[in-house]
Every structure is written in structure tokens, then in C-alpha cells.
Amino acid sequence: MSADSTTRTDSARSPGRELIIVVALLAALLTALLPVLRVVTAGAWLFGAVALCVLILGAGHLARLRRLPAIAVSLIEAVLLVAVITGVFFADTALLWMIPTPETLQVVPQLTAEAFEEITLGSAPLDATPALAFLIVGAMGLLTIIVDHVVLTARMPLLASVGIIAVSLIPAIAVPRSVDVMAFVLLSASILFLIRAETRSREKPIEADSARSSGVPATALSIGAIAVVVALVATPTLPSPIARAGSGVGGSGPRIDANLNLGDDLRRPQEFEALRAWSDAPSMPYLRATTLTRFDGAVWQHDRVRTVPLDNERGFGDLPIDEEIRVTEHRTNVEVTNLASVWLPISYPAVDVDGVDGMWSAVPYNRTVVSQTGTSSQGQTYEVISTVPRPTLEQIRAREATTEGQRDDTLALPDDLPTSIAAAAIEVTTGTTNDYDALVALQRWFRSGEFRYSLDAPVEEGFDGQGADAVAQFLEVKSGYCIHYAAAFALMARTLDMPSRIVIGYLPGVATPDRVDDEVVHTVRSSLLHAWPEVHFDGIGWVAFEPTNGLGSPTSFLPAAAAEGALGNPDDPSAAPSTSAAPSASANPNDPLNPRDDEADGSTVGTVNPLPTLSVLLGILALLAIPAIAREVRRRQLLTAARNGDSAAAWMTVQDAAIDVGIAVPSSESPRAFAARLASDHGASPQRLNMLVGAIERASYAPDRVAGYWHGDGVADAATAVRAEIVGSAPPARRILAVVAPRSLLVRPGSTYAGAAGVRARAR
Known part of the structure; x- marks a missing residue:
């Protein structure tokens, strides 16, 4: 058999496979949008960006189903982008609310300049103004058209992935912060999914090579997992990126905020x-x-x-x-x-x-x-x-x-100054006989144990500002940072005519x-x-x-x-x-x-709240438990299928158990030879293995009227017992790994990672 008979490249993808690529591309675009939520307050722009991505990708998919030329597909997507953006942001200057006019074209540069000015002068998280929403939604629509063409027409998913990753990094470069692990993992998974979906659409393996090709997902997932782990472990060890002057958005760089927006x-x-x-x-x-x-x-x-x-x-x-x-x-x-x-x-x-x-x-x-x-x-x-x-x-x-x-x-x-500010000033300074002593009394009160320095309390309590109402709430909560102390002190001094x-x-x-x-x-x-x-x-x-x-x-x-x-x-x-x-x-x-320095004013250090640490520990334990839970769900699904007459599911239960404890499951070995090795080397029951081998051989080779032979619960029970025997014969360390990190979630029977290393070692 020639190599050409093994695989073939489709000149045109099937609609089903192309739809999978479209879904993968949408997932990659949406995960690239997640970092923006860290620098721009969520609002209608988020729904608009997601909806526009769905509309553009859906229109492109329908156009390809009609076998339209690539230029026509991109043109349809561009017209849809312009119509939606015009209808949402420039309807009052457009013809029929969706067709741009010369007046619309004059407004676009103004709105774009306004958005860049907000980015340059503002501090994260930025308010989602119309100008900023226009910039984000429009940029996402344009990016969607570009990557749709690169992936589905030019068939270059790697190039599109580089562009998507570069876009996702822009918010982190503009506002350096700690790594968002969840967003990074989701982006990595979506990129791998996109590459795998596009690559798989190119080839059509024949049944004889299905076992060999089954190792491809495991290889991709393994590479992806290694990349994620290396990035998360290596990133903290690298020098922190320093935003040099002139390197910020608009070239402003680190600067002094003279509007008291110091919290961020x-x-x-x-x-x-x-x-x-x-x-x-x-x-x-x-x-x-x-x-x-x-x-x-x-x-x-x-x-x-x-x-x-x-x-x-x-x-x-x-x-x-x-x-x-x-x-x-x-x-x-x-x-x-x-x-x-x-x-x-x-x-x-x-x-x-x-x-x-x-x-x-x-x-x-x-x-x-x-x-x-x-x-x-x-x-x-x-x-x-x-x-x-x-x-x-x-x-x-x-x-x-x-x-x-x-x-x-x-x-x-101000005329509407809350009365609580002046009342607090009078109460604190009662008994003082001169201005200086009154101010020292205020200073000593703020630095006493009644108040607590906190960067987070103003955000949590909703008064992270500099206005009179924020000062009044700060005096009530008695927790904040420098702008709240300074503004409160200055206003209280003025109420005392200073x-x-x-x-x-x-x-x-x-x-x-x-x-x-x-x-x-x-x-x-x-x-x-x-x-x-x-x-x-x-x-x-x-x-x-x-x-x-x-x-x-x-x-x-x-x-x-x-x-x-x-x-x-x-x-x-x-x-x-x-x-x-x-x-x-x-x-x-x-x-x-x-x-x-709390000693000078007699304040005491508060007790440590154990809840954050406990939450982190519980979160880590929950993450560690995910593989074990997923493996148990898969095992139960296989056993349910086996009790319903699926002999292959029962045999798969045994193969998964072998992979979990490090027993080789090569594609070159027949079920009967594999069962003999399990019985001789790993203590499995020959009688139960013979029942399983007979069931899988009957299902694989018997005529259709015999293949549906009902075996009751015997095969499922045999598979459960053999699995327990295989796991029980493994060393303790292997048994622990089989539960905590089951390899069968990634490695499929007959793949490269489930290969015949163990068989070769035994032969020698």
C-alpha cells in the first residue's frame, strides 16, 4: 500500500470540519479579549465585541458553504463590520442608520483620537466610554476578518495564532500586572484547539492507521501542557518588565497623577x-x-x-x-x-x-x-x-x-459638604486652645488604632475617590490610603477656619x-x-x-x-x-x-485573616483533584456502556488501567497476546481475561448478526475485577500516580506514549 493511500489532503473541507475550525477561532478570539477586562470596565462593549465576532465568523462560514470566492467572503465580512459599527455608533449621521456618509467619515477620526486620549491620560480600569467602546469593538471586528482569512482561506493557523497572542498581550504591556493564570491557560488551550482543528481538517486517516493517529492529540496536549507549565514557572523568575518613560500608551510612560487618582x-x-x-x-x-x-x-x-x-x-x-x-x-x-x-x-x-x-x-x-x-x-x-x-x-x-x-x-x-465632616472635626479638637494643638489632635486621631491603612477597603466599600462623599464614608469606615487621609484632614481643617x-x-x-x-x-x-x-x-x-x-x-x-x-x-x-x-x-x-510605624501612635496590628490562605489551599486541592475526578467519570461511562453490551468499552477499561500504572499497550499486540502478558506479568485472572478477549474478538470479527451477542453484566464485572488486579499489583508510587495523574486521560492505547517499551524490555 502506498503512502498516498494512507492520507489525503482535501481540496475542500467538509462543512462539519470547517464549522469546528470556526468555533475554535471564535474561542481563541474571545480568550484574547479577556485581558482587556483588566484595564477597561466591563460594559456593553463586551457584548458588542462578542456579538460582532459571532456575526462575522457566521457570515463567512455561510458564504463558504455557498462556494463563494475568498475575496467575496472577505468583502461580505467587511460590509457587515461597517454596517454594524455604523448602526451602533454613528446612526445619527448615517444613511438608513447603517450606511456611512461623508459626515460619518469625519466623526470617525475624532472618536478615535478621543479614545486614544482616554487611554493615554486615564488610569486602569478605564471607564467604558463610547469612544473607547468604538475602538475596542471596531478593532475586534477587524481582527476577526483578518484571522478568518488567514486561517480558513490561507490555511495558516500558526500565523493567526501569533497575531491573536500579540493582541492579548497589549493590555499587559500597557498596564503591567501579575500573570492572569486562568486567562493564560484558556488562551493556550484555545490556540492549541485551533491549530489541532485546522490541521486535522487537512488529512483523512484510514481505519488501519487510526491507532497510530490517536497519539496526535496526546502529543499536542502534552506539548501545550509543557508550554503552559514552563511559562507559569519561568515567568516569575525573569526580571520584571519596567515601563520606561515614553514606552507607555501614547508615549507618556510612568508619570505623576495630579488628580489624586493614586489608587491604581x-x-x-x-x-x-x-x-x-x-x-x-x-x-x-x-x-x-x-x-x-x-x-x-x-x-x-x-x-x-x-x-x-x-x-x-x-x-x-x-x-x-x-x-x-x-x-x-x-x-x-x-x-x-x-x-x-x-x-x-x-x-x-x-x-x-x-x-x-x-x-x-x-x-x-x-x-x-x-x-x-x-x-x-x-x-x-x-x-x-x-x-x-x-x-x-x-x-x-x-x-x-x-x-x-x-x-x-x-x-x-462646597455647599453640600456632609455635616459629618465638620462634626468629626469639632469632636476631635474639643479642648484644644490653639490652631496648632487642634491640628495635632487631628493628626493623632487619624494615626490612632481607630484607623487602618488599606488600598483595598475603598474599592470594596465603594468610596475609592476624592470627593466630599468619599471623605465622609472614609471617616465612617476608617480605612483607606493617603488620598483619603489627606483629603479628610484638609477638609476638616477648613471647617475649623484653617x-x-x-x-x-x-x-x-x-x-x-x-x-x-x-x-x-x-x-x-x-x-x-x-x-x-x-x-x-x-x-x-x-x-x-x-x-x-x-x-x-x-x-x-x-x-x-x-x-x-x-x-x-x-x-x-x-x-x-x-x-x-x-x-x-x-x-x-x-x-x-x-x-x-504604628508604635508612635499606639495602634495595634490586626490579626491575620486565614480565609485567603485557606481559599488558596482549597483552590489548589480542587485543581489537583480534577484529573482524578475526570478519570473516574470516564471509567464509570465505560462501565455503563459495557453493561449495555459494548464489549469495546469493557476492553478499554482494562487498557486505561494498564496505561495508568505504566504497562505498555502497543498497537502491534493483539488482545489475546496482551491478555496473556497481563496474566503472566501483572497477576490478572486468566479466566476473566479470557472472557474479555472472547467478547472483544466476537465484537471485532464476528458477522453482524453474531457481533451483537448479549453478554450481560459478566464482561463489565470482569473488566472491573481485572482493573483492580492490575492496579493492585503495581508499586505503591504507581498506584498513587494512577489516581492523582492518570495518564490515560492524555495517552490513548496504541499511541506512541503507550508504546511497546515494556514489551521490548521483557523480550530482552
């Missing part, structure tokens, strides 16, 4: 070094980028005020500090390693910034530095000179928090072994992006406070008579442990090397 940045698992800094100050200062003063009840707006060219001799201007207030001058050097921002992180209050490249301006109002032409901070290295006021406790107590020389909106409050604002910047970072000019270099990572409040004091300036529980040190000042370095009671503002007007230390609550 702080929750991002792949943190990276944003900058490095070293200073001659007693402790590393906070590095501010900009301030937010105007509040409309929903959003804090960053300050857009007068700027002065940085190289201008007037620069930041003079500091409005009373002569009797002691000031100290410090130098801080900053090296930006991975931050694309129009603001330069600098220490406060800056009086000079030197060494920056490009066009930059000083902002006298908040003593920050902003780019004049959109120049990025990436790669900048500069020196900041700061003059820090050091009032004594008596001096700051004697001064009021006033708006003298400041903007009126530092005291502005001018306040919020600062966006970075915590001081973590010390490294490196030194420059005998100064310790600190690394500031992306997770240290922070928000904190400031209050303006007459004759002193803006004083920073640190209400965020577990971060930094509470702001405090020493009495004039106190010895330098003396320690006092942190609960008594008259004997505070710090001489700095700004928080002097930081601890990232997500960094195990920097535990939360």
Missing part, C-alpha cells in the same frame, strides 16, 4: 525605581511635585498659577518667615531614573534649583518647578536648595493658621548602601507616590502634616527649653519627639523591609 498606581504590583536622592539634611525630605487647593466637592484641582522662568534672578522669591523663626538651609540632589512628568520632585521650601536641562519655570505660590514646553523630567539630575523654618513649640502655638497672602480658595468648602491644601509628591524612600559625598543615597520607588496635607501659619508658611496611618512620622516641634534630641510623650503636643515641620521618615506599607 499604588496597587500596581510591578513597582519600579522612580528616582534616587541624597541630602545633607538630618533626614531625607519629602519631594513635592505640585499642590491642589481648589475643591468643588467632587475633585481637587492642581494649582494653575503664575510662573517665573527658573533661570530668572527673582526665581521663587523671598520666604515670608518672621525674623525670630530659626531657619536651616539644606541641599538635596535628585536623579530621576524612571519618571516622565512635567513637574520636578523637589524638597520644600525651595529657594533655588540648579542643573536641570530644558525650559522649566518656578511656581512661587507653592515653590514647585513645572515644565514650560512639556519637557519631561526623565533623566534629569539637579540640586535643590531649601530653607526650612524651625519654629519652637511656643512660637507655632502663638501663631494662627491664616490666609494672609494666600488665595481665598484655601478655605473654600487654610489648607493637598500636596502630591513622594515619600523619602529607602536608604541604599551607595553614598555620594558621604551622603546616603535613597531609592524612591513608584509605590511611594504620596499625598499629604499642609496648613498655612502666619509668619511661618505652609506646615506639612502626616495623618496617614502607618506612614512617616507625625509632625511636631520641640519646646524652646528642651534639650536637643530629647524625647517626649507623642500623645502630648507640648513634648513632641521631632523638630521637623515636615514628616521625617517614611515606611511603605507594601514593603516588607519597611514595616508600618
Whole structure:
């Protein structure tokens, strides 16, 4: 028999096989869409994308059934795509709601540009706006047409698979996160299914080679399983991808969010070094980028005020500090390693910034530095000179928090401010006699054991925002992160008639072994992006406070008579442990090397919740049990078929048991020879094996009127008993593997993996 008689390539696939390929292609496209759900909020766009994929693939399949040319099939799919997109997104400008007009063509670029702007400026998860929905649905429709042509017309499933995988990686590249194991496994399985379905449609094996071809699915599945395992095991060992400046969507790269939408940045698992800094100050200062003063009840707006060219001799201007207030001058050097921002992180209050490249301006109002032409901070290295006021406790107590020389909106409050905010401020500050003590009371309250730092609680409780309602709910739940503490502190201060604002910047970072000019270099990572409040004091300036529980040190000042370095009671503002007007230390609550600093405020560490760990363990056990459950279901199905008269099912039960315990089941061995080997080498009962061999031979070779011979439950019982004997004779390790990882789920009798290695070994 020639090789050509074994297989043949069909010039035209059967409708059934082509339909299987269409289903496989749809599954691959839908699994490629899953990663998008991690960066875009689910909505009507998801249904639209799925429905459009189904419509396009269905139309293409029907066209091929009509034997239409490939160009006609693609043209029909393209017309369907345009009609659906026009009807859904541009019906008001279309002819008959589905035919594009010149006006429609003018709107498309505008909507596309709007979608890209939302991607560039937004933070994940993005809201599913009409522009973004149009972009996703339209892109999925176009991708469907392309891969449909590549797979079903050009017959290149590998090329289509590469394209589908590349599309699925785009969300992960745009927003680096931990590996979504389930989505990865589903995508891998769908790609293997697609390749297998298309490949199988090319060949038609004859019955004599059915046993040989039965090993192909096992080979494909084995390769796929190995690829999945290797990817999941090897990926965590590789260096984490760092999104360099300019590499993000739209070229923006890592940047500072001045709209207080910090939650997604702080929750991002792949943190990276944003900058490095070293200073001659007693402790590393906070590095501010900009301030937010105007509040409309929903959003804090960053300050857009007068700027002065940085190289201008007037620069930041003079500091409005009373002569009797002691000031100290410090130098801080900053090296930006991975931050694309129009603001330069600098220490406060800056009086000079030197060494920056490009066009930059000083902002006298908040003593920050902003780019004049959109120049990025990436790669900048500069020196900041700061003059820090050091009032004594008596001096700051004697001064009021006033708006003298400041903007009126530092005291502005929305008309619909929840009354609970002002009520809480009055309750906490009752008994204080001056503004400073009242603010310290607020600070101490936030840092007490009543509050808990959490990145997840605001999301779970539904107040992950910056508005007045979110602040009110935060004060009720008493769990959140820096923006909630800072916004609550600033609003409560304003209800007490004290001018306040919020600062966006970075915590001081973590010390490294490196030194420059005998100064310790600190690394500031992306997770240290922070928000904190400031209050303006007459004759002193803006004083920073640190209400965020577990971060930094509470702001405090020493009495004039106190010895330098003396320690006092942190609960008594008259004997505070710090001489700095700004928080002097930081601890990232997500960094195990920097535990939360709760000792100073008496807060206690909560008990560990065992439920997440228990859930993970139960999930792992459930996954491990899947093969055993699947094997048991298959065994019961075979036995049910055997009791209904299917001798082949009874014989398959014995073959599966042999494969599970490592006994070879080669295609070259007859049932009678295989049964003799089981009886002599593996302790199976010869009588039961003879019954099984007789039944399978009768079913295989007897005439049709005899092949249907009814054997009752005897053959099924014999198969069950022989299976138990085979498994019982195997070593304990083999018996365990037969239950936990049954090979018969992947390896079929007569295939390469069930080959005659054992028979050859016995012959030698």
C-alpha cells in the first residue's frame, strides 16, 4: 500500500470540519479579549465585541458553504463590520442608520483620537466610554476578518495564532500586572484547539492507521501542557518588565497623577525605581511635585498659577518667615531614573534649583518647578536648595493658621459638604486652645488604632475617590490610603477656619548602601507616590502634616527649653519627639523591609485573616483533584456502556488501567497476546481475561448478526475485577500516580506514549 493511500489532503473541507475550525477561532478570539477586562470596565462593549465576532465568523462560514470566492467572503465580512459599527455608533449621521456618509467619515477620526486620549491620560480600569467602546469593538471586528482569512482561506493557523497572542498581550504591556493564570491557560488551550482543528481538517486517516493517529492529540496536549507549565514557572523568575518613560500608551510612560487618582498606581504590583536622592539634611525630605487647593466637592484641582522662568534672578522669591523663626538651609540632589512628568520632585521650601536641562519655570505660590514646553523630567539630575523654618513649640502655638497672602480658595468648602465632616472635626479638637494643638489632635486621631491603612477597603466599600462623599464614608469606615487621609484632614481643617491644601509628591524612600559625598543615597520607588496635607501659619508658611496611618512620622516641634534630641510623650503636643515641620521618615506599607510605624501612635496590628490562605489551599486541592475526578467519570461511562453490551468499552477499561500504572499497550499486540502478558506479568485472572478477549474478538470479527451477542453484566464485572488486579499489583508510587495523574486521560492505547517499551524490555 502506498503512502498516498494512507492520507489525503482535501481540496475542500467538509462543512462539519470547517464549522469546528470556526468555533475554535471564535474561542481563541474571545480568550484574547479577556485581558482587556483588566484595564477597561466591563460594559456593553463586551457584548458588542462578542456579538460582532459571532456575526462575522457566521457570515463567512455561510458564504463558504455557498462556494463563494475568498475575496467575496472577505468583502461580505467587511460590509457587515461597517454596517454594524455604523448602526451602533454613528446612526445619527448615517444613511438608513447603517450606511456611512461623508459626515460619518469625519466623526470617525475624532472618536478615535478621543479614545486614544482616554487611554493615554486615564488610569486602569478605564471607564467604558463610547469612544473607547468604538475602538475596542471596531478593532475586534477587524481582527476577526483578518484571522478568518488567514486561517480558513490561507490555511495558516500558526500565523493567526501569533497575531491573536500579540493582541492579548497589549493590555499587559500597557498596564503591567501579575500573570492572569486562568486567562493564560484558556488562551493556550484555545490556540492549541485551533491549530489541532485546522490541521486535522487537512488529512483523512484510514481505519488501519487510526491507532497510530490517536497519539496526535496526546502529543499536542502534552506539548501545550509543557508550554503552559514552563511559562507559569519561568515567568516569575525573569526580571520584571519596567515601563520606561515614553514606552507607555501614547508615549507618556510612568508619570505623576495630579488628580489624586493614586489608587491604581499604588496597587500596581510591578513597582519600579522612580528616582534616587541624597541630602545633607538630618533626614531625607519629602519631594513635592505640585499642590491642589481648589475643591468643588467632587475633585481637587492642581494649582494653575503664575510662573517665573527658573533661570530668572527673582526665581521663587523671598520666604515670608518672621525674623525670630530659626531657619536651616539644606541641599538635596535628585536623579530621576524612571519618571516622565512635567513637574520636578523637589524638597520644600525651595529657594533655588540648579542643573536641570530644558525650559522649566518656578511656581512661587507653592515653590514647585513645572515644565514650560512639556519637557519631561526623565533623566534629569539637579540640586535643590531649601530653607526650612524651625519654629519652637511656643512660637507655632502663638501663631494662627491664616490666609494672609494666600488665595481665598484655601478655605473654600462646597455647599453640600456632609455635616459629618465638620462634626468629626469639632469632636476631635474639643479642648484644644490653639490652631496648632487642634491640628495635632487631628493628626493623632487619624494615626490612632481607630484607623487602618488599606488600598483595598475603598474599592470594596465603594468610596475609592476624592470627593466630599468619599471623605465622609472614609471617616465612617476608617480605612483607606493617603488620598483619603489627606483629603479628610484638609477638609476638616477648613471647617475649623484653617487654610489648607493637598500636596502630591513622594515619600523619602529607602536608604541604599551607595553614598555620594558621604551622603546616603535613597531609592524612591513608584509605590511611594504620596499625598499629604499642609496648613498655612502666619509668619511661618505652609506646615506639612502626616495623618496617614502607618506612614512617616507625625509632625511636631520641640519646646524652646528642651534639650536637643530629647524625647517626649507623642500623645502630648507640648513634648513632641521631632523638630521637623515636615514628616521625617517614611515606611511603605507594601514593603516588607519597611514595616508600618504604628508604635508612635499606639495602634495595634490586626490579626491575620486565614480565609485567603485557606481559599488558596482549597483552590489548589480542587485543581489537583480534577484529573482524578475526570478519570473516574470516564471509567464509570465505560462501565455503563459495557453493561449495555459494548464489549469495546469493557476492553478499554482494562487498557486505561494498564496505561495508568505504566504497562505498555502497543498497537502491534493483539488482545489475546496482551491478555496473556497481563496474566503472566501483572497477576490478572486468566479466566476473566479470557472472557474479555472472547467478547472483544466476537465484537471485532464476528458477522453482524453474531457481533451483537448479549453478554450481560459478566464482561463489565470482569473488566472491573481485572482493573483492580492490575492496579493492585503495581508499586505503591504507581498506584498513587494512577489516581492523582492518570495518564490515560492524555495517552490513548496504541499511541506512541503507550508504546511497546515494556514489551521490548521483557523480550530482552
